[in-house]
Amino acid sequence: MNTIMVGIGAGALLALGAAVPADAAEGTAMLSVLHGVPDLTVDVYVNGELTLDDFEPGDLAGPLELPAGTYTVAITASDAPDASQPAIGPVDLPLDAGGDYTAVAHLDADGDPTATLYANDVSGIAAGQGRLTVRHVAAAPAVDVLAGGQPVITNLSNPDEQTLELAPGTVSASVAATGTTEPVIGPADVTVSEGTLTVVYAWGSLEDDNLALAVQTVTGMQSAPDGVPAGAAGLVASNGPEQQLRLWSGIAFAVVAAAMLAVLVVRRRVVAKAER
Template structure:
């Protein structure tokens, strides 16, 4: 892969949240509720969770490293809670109250650790703009309890000084690239190397998850397809299946249950909190 084609575009988590918040104003009308494509990424290590939405259990034993979705979710406001499997709702380890889901967006909600190692949920607005022929989009998100890092491809830094919970992205030649993550400004490898298969007309989103102190840093990948310049499809997300399988997850969430983890709305940054045990 020609690394010279990388062009860096960095966006902070706050910017992503603002983009997320504004998306609903584009298509919402009183008569027709606009929808968004929502995927969920579990990046809190060693912490499988049960997910509650508006007081009802929606997902059992959602495991670290899994990606669920995407679902087409109507805009609205919801209460979200994450508990350890089998524990009561009043012992939630993370809650989000009155979280807003906009309409007309493609969103990933990352449950992860902040730089200090505390669990949080960060919404990211996914870039689904078309890519040129022969190109793919690479997006890297720092969602680990770790200091600033550089992301290298083929041994050369392409994204530098990336901090939690920020992202960097570039449109690159489609193909396979060997990538690793090093401490910013050094050659000290924190994660990888790993081979990334960047298919033409897709966006590959790579999340750095885990904790540097606990020595369990890892990568989770999500893929969004349908970004070819020529007409031929509607962008949609794909990723690893949840512990119960994406199909099972889908049916469990049917009807009132389709609210899974929609707590990545505009107010996540303001309302997410870690509950005291």
């Protein structure tokens, strides 16, 4: 299958903001939720409250900023009267202050519904680089991830993940059973952007022939100097129009910021002299 399936539930987690956990700690965390169970529209209950209604396979909701603490999540068939008979869970999701997480409802390697909480790596990324994480959440054996027909991630099992740091550009990626090159997903184009975490999920069921990809992005991890154009780095083409636009936008922002800072300094000096 060649399609990257992504559904953005804009605002779909707003009700979760009221579900403050009993063990709420100081600080907040970011949470997204991905539905990776094929052929099953679900409702998501958080701390006993209906939070996501009619959540469809391939949908990604969030991120939402939440008080740190532990949230209890139960996933039921769509339009269930309550959370008393969940298809998945209830499971506890511990969210630490300052963390960025994605909770994924998916199939395990044997095809049974389960849920996994992933901590997204939002640490700083070197200038001119992007971060690509691949997560195996499909009912399938271990896989290799291929770029240009060559394995770049090998023997990835459900529910494991592996991460690469790459120059910005587009990766033509496919997923194959470990040790083979015949794609079971893809090839599909995946964009890697500077200072951005791109997470690719392989989900669905190999036996039911509904394997698919979902893509999540988390921005804001640039390291100074921002916008340095990257040269070619094997997997992706770089330094195209998009990268040049990002570079000039960064330069323009820096010039404006410097000018504003200079005005502020002058004003403070004038006020200080007047007070004397």
